[in-house]
Structure formats: C-alpha cells, structure tokens
Amino acid sequence: MKIKIIVPGKLSKHLKSAVDFYIKRLKRFAKLEIIYTKLGGDLNVMDSKTILNKEAQNILNAIGKADFILLDLHGEKVTSEQFARMIETDRLKGNMTFVIGGPLGVSELLRDQAKRRISLSDLTFTHELALLILLEQIFRGFKIIMNEKYHY
C-alpha cells in the first residue's frame, strides 16, 4: 500500500529524527511518501486568505487526482480503532493520502474537497507535530489491523 502525506513547510531539525524513526518502522507496512509543499507567504506582507489559497494550490498540485483525508481541528473525532479501519478500507484501494494544514490552518477549498476531515484531539499542534502524531497513529493502525502487540 502507498501512503502519501502532504504537509506545508519544512521539517525542523529537532523533529527530524522522530519522523525518521516512524518512517523506518512503517516500511514493513506501507510505501510512505512525505511531500513538503511551499508555504503560501509571509503574514507581514500578505493577508491570511491569500496565503491559505496559495498553500491550498500547492497542496492540490501535490495530490494530483487522489482523494484525501484532511487533518483538521474542526474535523470528526475518531478512535485509533476507527482510524485503523480507515486504513484497512483504503488498503484494498492500494493508496491513501493525508493532508496537513500549514501554520495558519487550511482553506475552505481544501475542506470542501476532502473526502473526510479528522481531528487528532481538541488541542492544537504545530503542523510538524501533527505529522509526527499522524505517523504514530498510522503505525498504531497497522499494528491493530495485523493484530500485533503494541503499547495499549
């Protein structure tokens, strides 16, 4: 199965080894591709709507024709078991795409086009931390699907 994760911006040095840790652990379950898209611009010289629209365009270009799941603070709350079942369903299709918003969040355009919007918690994380949590949940999801022991 191929899993694509699209996230605006770059990964900070201090999180790189943690992200690499999960990329390595996920290798036996899926072919993972993380695409870092360009940020939409500087809030000091541009308004937030223009920045969000630019980021959305960069993200949509990276997605291509695939449907996608959007990580959204205002999305539906799912348990790790439900999340695992989402992976299981898309496994039959062979691919799955996740989108994370940038520092300002996501545009309405992305919200409208997402096949599903999910929330990780009521807390707000940076886009990089959201990536890390998503990777751990994907790993957890595969462990649940495979009925393998993990942290409970």
Ligand SMILES: C[S@@+](CC[C@H](N)C(=O)[O-])C[C@H]1O[C@@H](n2cnc3c(N)ncnc32)[C@H](O)[C@@H]1O
């Ligand atoms: C810094 S947050 C954006 C905050 C922005 N004020 C908003 O309301 O969306 C960056 C991105 O990380 C992801 N994210 C952060 N916390 C999240 C959570 N609890 N659930 C789902 N996604 C989250 C979302 O994709 C979000 O667009």
